[in-house]
Amino acid sequence: MKKIAIFAGDGIGPEIVAAARQVLDAVDQAAHLGLRCSEGLVGGAALDASDDPLPAASLQLAMEADAVILGAVGGPRWDAYPPAKRPEQGLLRLRKGLDLYANLRPAQIFPQLLDASPLRPELVRDVDILVVRELTGDIYFGQPRGLEVVDGKRRGFNTMVYDEDEIRRIAHVAFRAAQGRRRQLCSVDKANVLEATRLWREVVTEVARDYPDVQISHMYVDNAAMQLIRAPAQFDVLLTGNMFGDILSDEASQLTGSIGMLPSASLGEGRAMYEPIHGSAPDIAGQDKANPLATILSVAMMLRHSLNAEPWAQRVEAAVQRVLDQGLRTADIAAPGTPVIGTKAMGAAVVNALNLKD
Amino acid sequence: MKKIAIFAGDGIGPEIVAAARQVLDAVDQAAHLGLRCSEGLVGGAALDASDDPLPAASLQLAMEADAVILGAVGGPRWDAYPPAKRPEQGLLRLRKGLDLYANLRPAQIFPQLLDASPLRPELVRDVDILVVRELTGDIYFGQPRGLEVVDGKRRGFNTMVYDEDEIRRIAHVAFRAAQGRRRQLCSVDKANVLEATRLWREVVTEVARDYPDVQISHMYVDNAAMQLIRAPAQFDVLLTGNMFGDILSDEASQLTGSIGMLPSASLGEGRAMYEPIHGSAPDIAGQDKANPLATILSVAMMLRHSLNAEPWAQRVEAAVQRVLDQGLRTADIAAPGTPVIGTKAMGAAVVNALNLKD
Numbered sequence: 001m002k003k004i005a006i007f008a009g010d011g012i013g014p015e016i017v018a019a020a021r022q023v024l025d026a027v028d029q030a031a032h033l034g035l036r037c038s039e040g041l042v043g044g045a046a047l048d049a050s051d052d053p054l055p056a057a058s059l060q061l062a063m064e065a066d067a068v069i070l071g072a073v074g075g076p077r078w079d080a081y082p083p084a085k086r087p088e089q090g091l092l093r094l095r096k097g098l099d100l101y102a103n104l105r106p107a108q109i110f111p112q113l114l115d116a117s118p119l120r121p122e123l124v125r126d127v128d129i130l131v132v133r134e135l136t137g138d139i140y141f142g143q144p145r146g147l148e149v150v151d152g153k154r155r156g157f158n159t160m161v162y163d164e165d166e167i168r169r170i171a172h173v174a175f176r177a178a179q180g181r182r183r184q185l186c187s188v189d190k191a192n193v194l195e196a197t198r199l200w201r202e203v204v205t206e207v208a209r210d211y212p213d214v215q216i217s218h219m220y221v222d223n224a225a226m227q228l229i230r231a232p233a234q235f236d237v238l239l240t241g242n243m244f245g246d247i248l249s250d251e252a253s254q255l256t257g258s259i260g261m262l263p264s265a266s267l268g269e270g271r272a273m274y275e276p277i278h279g280s281a282p283d284i285a286g287q288d289k290a291n292p293l294a295t296i297l298s299v300a301m302m303l304r305h306s307l308n309a310e311p312w313a314q315r316v317e318a319a320v321q322r323v324l325d326q327g328l329r330t331a332d333i334a335a336p337g338t339p340v341i342g343t344k345a346m347g348a349a350v351v352n353a354l355n356l357k358d
Numbered sequence: 359m360k361k362i363a364i365f366a367g368d369g370i371g372p373e374i375v376a377a378a379r380q381v382l383d384a385v386d387q388a389a390h391l392g393l394r395c396s397e398g399l400v401g402g403a404a405l406d407a408s409d410d411p412l413p414a415a416s417l418q419l420a421m422e423a424d425a426v427i428l429g430a431v432g433g434p435r436w437d438a439y440p441p442a443k444r445p446e447q448g449l450l451r452l453r454k455g456l457d458l459y460a461n462l463r464p465a466q467i468f469p470q471l472l473d474a475s476p477l478r479p480e481l482v483r484d485v486d487i488l489v490v491r492e493l494t495g496d497i498y499f500g501q502p503r504g505l506e507v508v509d510g511k512r513r514g515f516n517t518m519v520y521d522e523d524e525i526r527r528i529a530h531v532a533f534r535a536a537q538g539r540r541r542q543l544c545s546v547d548k549a550n551v552l553e554a555t556r557l558w559r560e561v562v563t564e565v566a567r568d569y570p571d572v573q574i575s576h577m578y579v580d581n582a583a584m585q586l587i588r589a590p591a592q593f594d595v596l597l598t599g600n601m602f603g604d605i606l607s608d609e610a611s612q613l614t615g616s617i618g619m620l621p622s623a624s625l626g627e628g629r630a631m632y633e634p635i636h637g638s639a640p641d642i643a644g645q646d647k648a649n650p651l652a653t654i655l656s657v658a659m660m661l662r663h664s665l666n667a668e669p670w671a672q673r674v675e676a677a678v679q680r681v682l683d684q685g686l687r688t689a690d691i692a693a694p695g696t697p698v699i700g701t702k703a704m705g706a707a708v709v710n711a712l713n714l715k716d
């Protein structure tokens with residue numbers, strides 16, 4: 001028995017999560033996973049109910065779960081709240097509370113949506129990248145940090161820092177992910193200039209010895225930013241620190257041109273959270289217009305990484321490909337002037353495309 | 359009278375610099391600039407002559423000059439030299455000796471070369487970006503830094519640090535550059551997370567008050583990495599710190615698809631160096647195959663930023679456009695199967711296209 005905590009969140013969150021839930025329930029029944037799903041509040045929804053974007057009960061629910069599914073949080077309704085009470089704080093505290101140190105962000109081209117990419121089709125046709133980003137260390141958390149006045153001059157400073165344990169655990173995640181893919185791992189650093197990333201390269205090279213079946217390479221971050229545009233199909237798994245990954249995962253996702261399709265996973269020790277990379281899109285909330293596919297693909301990632309159900313993960317991913325092949329499109333991925341379907345219909349189409357009755 | 363120091367360097371350096379020199383000499387004569395050009399050795403060429411990639415005489419020559427033109431340095435011949443005696447060290451020491459704190463990197467699309475871009479033509483047609491990157495501060499130089507062992511664990515660390523003076527002087531460079539362009543400046547930071555860049559945003563905002571004619575905006579670095587792909591034509595001047603600029607200037611240059619066309623300027627107080635962003639291409643050295651246009655466009659930047667000769671800068675740039683319009687191409691920018699010309703012929707064509715006899 002596995003416990004799943006579900007946080008729909010705000011905006012389009014409840015709709016996309018409901019569609020993903022249908023898919024998850026269908027797989028659960030067919031595969032006899034014996035899931036126990038519970039719902040909780042986070043973000044603006046939690047603020048409305050309890051004046052706290054992450055009530056204690058929600059954090060506890062997440063801590064006790066084997067995996068968390070999250071929709072999206074935030075919206076203009078809570079814009080006037082003080083920083084500590086913004087919906088996004090609920091999400092940040094949830095990630096921190098679960099100690100999710102590995103962020104997995106696939107940037108995959110769907111051949112059916114090739115025209116949405118800003119890049120020339122021949123360059124992106126075969127793009128299927130998994131960015132594995134360290135999420136709890138690096139300069140975003142390093143001490144000392146601050147603003148000070150020295151000799152009458154303002155000065156701002158932050159510390160980029162990694163120790164070998166932090167690097168080793170994220171490297172293992174990336175190598176294992178590569179083993180389930182095309183067995184190529186490119187580690188990103190700036191080892192020619194930054195000592196923190198020279199250690200990064202050293203430790204990644206050590207960890208690589210445990211994975212002789214994975215081909216390892218190293219690339220400077222500025223070159224990686226170029227290569228992602230010049231020849232993105234060269235990458236399989238891209239392993240990065242927190243800051244470089246912040247930049248490169250967003251750059252990589254942009255290659256697809258269809259951010260409404262991209263899922264993500266954040267993994268810790270025995271804990272994990274799955275969510276689409278897109279936001280809560282308050283402008284179309286409640287209108288049955290949102291694209292649920294990123295959330296459905298997040299469910300596939302959960303099947304892969306938390307539920308030990310790789311074949312079912314692939315089956316969900318194949319079902320998404322099938323609905324795209326059938327020409328089904330929500331508004332965000334439809335070519336101008338072509339027919340669109342709603343969130344619910346898209347969810348139902350994916351359940352259908354799972355072919356569970358076969 | 360202005361003194362120009364010329365360092366051809368290695369590989370294709372002497373050929374591209376010779377072509378650029380022809381253009382410079384032609385402008386000098388026509389515009390009565392009264393330039394005094396002297397040549398010096400740097401990089402592998404200097405190593406061969408004196409066992410030092412930047413001999414004292416070369417540094418002195420550069421220090422006494424109003425502007426430096428550099429070709430390119432490095433090549434496999436010097437690969438076995440110890441780190442301190444690599445050709446690249448000559449270039450780094452030259453930049454440091456001149457205290458060049460502002461790196462200007464245009465990323466411009468030449469409509470004649472639109473097909474070279476990895477992006478769809480409609481997205482890049484109007485791209486004309488100037489990245490202004492701070493070059494002497496930030497995490498690449500911040501103290502403390504190092505590798506240490508704490509409680510038996512290896513730990514690497516670096517310090518991102520900026521004081522207000524460093525930010526102010528590069529911001530002024532960027533705003534002045536924007537005044538000579540489309541009067542839009544986008545400053546890049548990660549002010550939501552990093553204190554060092556929160557100060558960056560603060561000081562840039564203060565400097566902006568001196569330039570009411572320039573429209574200022576701020577963008578997080580990860581969003582900038584996305585927007586450069588999604589909608590690059592939105593940018594005019596992009597102002598960045600050293601590390602973010604390292605990443606984003608390379609990403610921006612890749613948009614053009616023709617790196618052999620891109621010049622750069624590095625400015626200090628009363629000193630400046632101009633060089634193409636491409637390398638020394640030892641594989642085609644001495645074969646009259648190299649593209650001299652990036653170096654010629656670097657001469658245009660020198661006319662603009664060091665010689666107070668904006669109209670002549672524009673005239674050189676227009677001449678480059680004209681030779682491209684005439685269909686003249688070196689091998690690196692020629693479509694497969696189309697005729698190519700050599701380095702010398704391209705240089706001569708640009709001189710010709712200046713129409714100085716009119």
Ligand SMILES: [Mg+2]
Nearest residue numbers: 246247250580
């Ligand atoms: Mg980001």
Ligand SMILES: [Mg+2]
Nearest residue numbers: 222604605608
């Ligand atoms: Mg760079």
